[in-house]
Amino acid sequence: EGFTGPLRGMDLELAAGEIALALVPSHEHYPSFCDLAEGLVKPDEGSVQFMGKRWTEMNARAQEAGRGRIGRVFEEHGWISNLRVYDNIVLSARHHTTRTEADIRQEVEQWAALAALTPIPDSSPEQVPRSILRKAEWVRACLGRPALMLLERPEQGVPEEWIPALSAMVERAASGGTAVLWITSTRTLWNEHDGQGVKKFQWRSGDWIVQERTKK
Numbered sequence: 001e002g003f004t005g006p007l008r009g010m011d012l013e014l015a016a017g018e019i020a021l022a023l024v025p026s027h028e029h030y031p032s033f034c035d036l037a038e039g040l041v042k043p044d045e046g047s048v049q050f051m052g053k054r055w056t057e058m059n060a061r062a063q064e065a066g067r068g069r070i071g072r073v074f075e076e077h078g079w080i081s082n083l084r085v086y087d088n089i090v091l092s093a094r095h096h097t098t099r100t101e102a103d104i105r106q107e108v109e110q111w112a113a114l115a116a117l118t119p120i121p122d123s124s125p126e127q128v129p130r131s132i133l134r135k136a137e138w139v140r141a142c143l144g145r146p147a148l149m150l151l152e153r154p155e156q157g158v159p160e161e162w163i164p165a166l167s168a169m170v171e172r173a174a175s176g177g178t179a180v181l182w183i184t185s186t187r188t189l190w191n192e193h194d195g196q197g198v199k200k201f202q203w204r205s206g207d208w209i210v211q212e213r214t215k216k
Contacts, residue, residue: 012199014148014179019170021193024153024203026185034150037181038070039063051147068096071141071178073154077125077133085121085128089140097144104143111139114169116162131158138166142173149173151182155189163189 014020022033035041036048039055047054050066058066072078079088086108093104112120117135121128128136134157141149151170155163167189174180174197184190190200 012201014181014199016147016177016179017174018197018199019174019180019182019193020199020201021190022181022183022201022203023187023190024183024185033183034072034152034181037148037150038067038072065096068092069147070150071143071146071148071173072150073134073137073141073152075152078137079125079133081125084123085125085133085136088125089120089136089143092140093144099144107143108139111142111169114172115139115165131162134158135162138169142169142178145176146173146178149178149180151180151184153183153185155184155186167193 012020032041036043037050039048039050039058042056047056049055051069053062053066055063055066079085080091083091089108090104093099108120112118112135115135115138117132117139120139121132121136125133134154138154141151141154149170155166158166163186170180170182194200
Protein backbone atom coordinates (compact mmCIF):
# COMPACT_ATOMS: atom_id res chain seq x y z
CA GLU A 1 0.00 0.00 0.00
CA GLY A 2 1.47 3.32 -1.02
CA PHE A 3 1.96 6.45 1.00
CA THR A 4 0.31 9.19 -0.99
CA GLY A 5 -1.17 12.59 -0.42
CA PRO A 6 -0.30 16.25 -0.75
CA LEU A 7 2.89 17.63 0.68
CA ARG A 8 2.04 21.25 1.35
CA GLY A 9 4.12 24.07 2.72
CA MET A 10 7.31 22.05 3.16
CA ASP A 11 10.56 23.93 2.68
CA LEU A 12 13.50 21.86 3.79
CA GLU A 13 17.19 22.23 3.07
CA LEU A 14 19.72 19.81 4.53
CA ALA A 15 23.41 20.57 4.56
CA ALA A 16 26.13 17.95 4.98
CA GLY A 17 25.91 16.41 8.44
CA GLU A 18 22.45 17.74 9.28
CA ILE A 19 19.61 15.51 10.47
CA ALA A 20 15.90 16.10 9.84
CA LEU A 21 13.60 14.08 12.09
CA ALA A 22 9.96 13.75 11.02
CA LEU A 23 7.54 12.31 13.57
CA VAL A 24 4.60 10.45 12.00
CA PRO A 25 1.90 8.68 14.06
CA SER A 26 2.20 4.94 13.53
CA HIS A 27 -1.37 4.65 12.21
CA GLU A 28 -1.06 7.44 9.64
CA HIS A 29 0.09 7.34 6.05
CA TYR A 30 2.24 10.19 4.86
CA PRO A 31 3.30 11.55 1.45
CA SER A 32 6.11 9.96 -0.51
CA PHE A 33 8.63 12.29 1.09
CA CYS A 34 11.62 10.03 0.47
CA ASP A 35 10.56 9.27 -3.10
CA LEU A 36 10.46 13.03 -3.71
CA ALA A 37 13.88 13.51 -2.13
CA GLU A 38 15.31 10.79 -4.36
CA GLY A 39 13.78 12.24 -7.50
CA LEU A 40 11.51 9.25 -8.07
CA VAL A 41 8.36 11.38 -7.90
CA LYS A 42 7.95 14.69 -9.69
CA PRO A 43 6.30 17.41 -7.58
CA ASP A 44 3.28 19.18 -9.04
CA GLU A 45 4.64 22.45 -7.69
CA GLY A 46 8.00 23.54 -6.36
CA SER A 47 11.27 21.73 -6.92
CA VAL A 48 13.53 19.13 -5.37
CA GLN A 49 17.29 19.50 -5.62
CA PHE A 50 20.12 17.12 -4.85
CA MET A 51 23.68 18.40 -4.57
CA GLY A 52 22.53 21.75 -5.93
CA LYS A 53 20.78 20.37 -9.04
CA ARG A 54 17.11 19.77 -9.70
CA TRP A 55 16.27 16.15 -10.35
CA THR A 56 14.02 17.19 -13.24
CA GLU A 57 16.95 18.89 -14.99
CA MET A 58 19.27 15.87 -14.79
CA ASN A 59 19.55 13.33 -17.57
CA ALA A 60 19.09 9.64 -16.84
CA ARG A 61 22.80 9.00 -16.25
CA ALA A 62 23.12 11.91 -13.83
CA GLN A 63 20.03 10.75 -11.94
CA GLU A 64 21.45 7.25 -11.63
CA ALA A 65 24.76 8.60 -10.38
CA GLY A 66 22.95 10.82 -7.88
CA ARG A 67 20.90 7.96 -6.48
CA GLY A 68 24.14 6.03 -6.12
CA ARG A 69 25.06 8.59 -3.46
CA ILE A 70 21.88 8.01 -1.45
CA GLY A 71 21.44 5.36 1.23
CA ARG A 72 17.92 4.29 2.15
CA VAL A 73 15.96 2.13 4.55
CA PHE A 74 12.57 1.56 2.96
CA GLU A 75 9.24 1.51 4.79
CA GLU A 76 8.77 -2.01 3.52
CA HIS A 77 11.48 -4.39 2.40
CA GLY A 78 13.85 -3.30 -0.33
CA TRP A 79 15.58 -6.56 -1.13
CA ILE A 80 16.29 -8.22 -4.47
CA SER A 81 15.03 -11.74 -3.89
CA ASN A 82 17.47 -13.56 -6.17
CA LEU A 83 20.55 -12.04 -4.49
CA ARG A 84 21.92 -13.06 -1.14
CA VAL A 85 21.66 -10.47 1.63
CA TYR A 86 25.36 -9.62 1.55
CA ASP A 87 25.25 -9.11 -2.22
CA ASN A 88 22.22 -6.86 -1.75
CA ILE A 89 24.14 -4.78 0.81
CA VAL A 90 27.13 -4.19 -1.45
CA LEU A 91 25.30 -3.94 -4.80
CA SER A 92 25.39 -0.13 -4.99
CA ALA A 93 29.06 0.07 -4.00
CA ARG A 94 29.95 -2.47 -6.66
CA HIS A 95 27.92 -0.70 -9.33
CA HIS A 96 28.66 2.96 -8.62
CA THR A 97 32.28 2.85 -7.45
CA THR A 98 35.62 1.33 -8.37
CA ARG A 99 36.36 0.17 -4.82
CA THR A 100 37.93 -3.23 -4.32
CA GLU A 101 35.93 -6.09 -2.84
CA ALA A 102 38.28 -6.14 0.14
CA ASP A 103 37.72 -2.45 0.83
CA ILE A 104 33.95 -2.79 0.55
CA ARG A 105 33.95 -5.84 2.80
CA GLN A 106 36.01 -4.06 5.43
CA GLU A 107 33.54 -1.19 5.61
CA VAL A 108 30.56 -3.54 5.71
CA GLU A 109 32.13 -5.31 8.68
CA GLN A 110 32.70 -2.00 10.47
CA TRP A 111 29.06 -0.95 10.14
CA ALA A 112 27.86 -4.47 10.95
CA ALA A 113 29.88 -4.35 14.17
CA LEU A 114 28.10 -1.13 15.17
CA ALA A 115 24.76 -2.78 14.41
CA ALA A 116 25.76 -5.95 16.30
CA LEU A 117 25.00 -7.83 13.08
CA THR A 118 27.02 -10.98 13.59
CA PRO A 119 27.38 -12.86 11.40
CA ILE A 120 26.53 -10.82 8.31
CA PRO A 121 23.72 -12.76 6.56
CA ASP A 122 24.87 -14.53 3.43
CA SER A 123 21.69 -16.34 2.48
CA SER A 124 18.61 -15.25 0.52
CA PRO A 125 16.41 -12.55 2.13
CA GLU A 126 13.44 -14.89 2.64
CA GLN A 127 15.63 -17.11 4.83
CA VAL A 128 16.60 -14.29 7.19
CA PRO A 129 14.35 -13.10 10.07
CA ARG A 130 12.74 -9.70 9.43
CA SER A 131 14.42 -8.07 12.42
CA ILE A 132 17.87 -9.18 11.21
CA LEU A 133 17.06 -7.88 7.74
CA ARG A 134 16.33 -4.51 9.35
CA LYS A 135 19.85 -4.40 10.77
CA ALA A 136 21.23 -5.34 7.36
CA GLU A 137 19.23 -2.44 5.87
CA TRP A 138 20.90 -0.06 8.34
CA VAL A 139 24.30 -1.29 7.20
CA ARG A 140 23.38 -0.98 3.53
CA ALA A 141 22.10 2.58 4.02
CA CYS A 142 25.31 3.70 5.75
CA LEU A 143 27.73 2.01 3.37
CA GLY A 144 29.93 4.20 1.20
CA ARG A 145 29.57 7.53 3.01
CA PRO A 146 26.40 8.56 1.18
CA ALA A 147 25.69 12.25 0.65
CA LEU A 148 22.10 11.66 1.80
CA MET A 149 20.47 8.95 3.88
CA LEU A 150 16.70 8.40 3.78
CA LEU A 151 15.26 6.41 6.68
CA GLU A 152 11.61 5.37 6.62
CA ARG A 153 10.77 4.22 10.15
CA PRO A 154 13.95 2.09 10.27
CA GLU A 155 13.29 1.10 13.89
CA GLN A 156 10.09 -0.78 12.99
CA GLY A 157 10.10 -4.47 13.75
CA VAL A 158 13.19 -4.57 15.97
CA PRO A 159 13.51 -4.90 19.76
CA GLU A 160 13.67 -1.60 21.61
CA GLU A 161 17.13 -2.41 22.94
CA TRP A 162 18.50 -2.39 19.37
CA ILE A 163 17.50 1.23 18.68
CA PRO A 164 20.53 2.84 20.41
CA ALA A 165 22.76 1.04 17.90
CA LEU A 166 20.72 2.53 15.06
CA SER A 167 21.02 6.01 16.58
CA ALA A 168 24.77 5.59 16.95
CA MET A 169 25.07 4.59 13.29
CA VAL A 170 23.05 7.60 12.16
CA GLU A 171 25.10 9.96 14.30
CA ARG A 172 28.34 8.49 13.00
CA ALA A 173 27.16 8.86 9.40
CA ALA A 174 26.14 12.47 10.06
CA SER A 175 29.47 13.24 11.70
CA GLY A 176 31.10 12.02 8.47
CA GLY A 177 29.11 14.51 6.41
CA THR A 178 25.97 12.56 5.49
CA ALA A 179 22.70 14.51 5.51
CA VAL A 180 19.92 12.41 7.07
CA LEU A 181 16.15 12.48 6.65
CA TRP A 182 14.67 10.20 9.31
CA ILE A 183 10.94 9.46 9.46
CA THR A 184 9.96 7.83 12.74
CA SER A 185 6.89 6.91 14.76
CA THR A 186 8.90 6.49 17.98
CA ARG A 187 8.34 9.64 20.02
CA THR A 188 11.03 8.85 22.60
CA LEU A 189 13.57 8.55 19.80
CA TRP A 190 12.32 11.79 18.25
CA ASN A 191 12.53 13.56 21.62
CA GLU A 192 16.05 12.45 22.49
CA HIS A 193 17.66 13.67 19.26
CA ASP A 194 18.16 17.37 19.60
CA GLY A 195 20.79 20.05 19.33
CA GLN A 196 22.69 21.83 16.64
CA GLY A 197 22.25 20.36 13.18
CA VAL A 198 18.92 18.65 13.99
CA LYS A 199 15.66 19.82 12.40
CA LYS A 200 12.31 18.47 13.57
CA PHE A 201 8.88 18.12 11.98
CA GLN A 202 5.61 16.46 12.92
CA TRP A 203 2.95 15.10 10.58
CA ARG A 204 -0.45 16.25 11.80
CA SER A 205 -3.74 16.03 9.94
CA GLY A 206 -2.14 16.11 6.51
CA ASP A 207 0.47 18.80 7.09
CA TRP A 208 4.08 18.96 8.22
CA ILE A 209 4.47 21.10 11.34
CA VAL A 210 7.90 22.57 12.06
CA GLN A 211 9.07 22.03 15.63
CA GLU A 212 10.72 25.25 16.75
CA ARG A 213 13.93 24.84 18.69
CA THR A 214 13.56 25.77 22.35
CA LYS A 215 15.70 28.73 23.27
CA LYS A 216 17.92 28.23 26.29
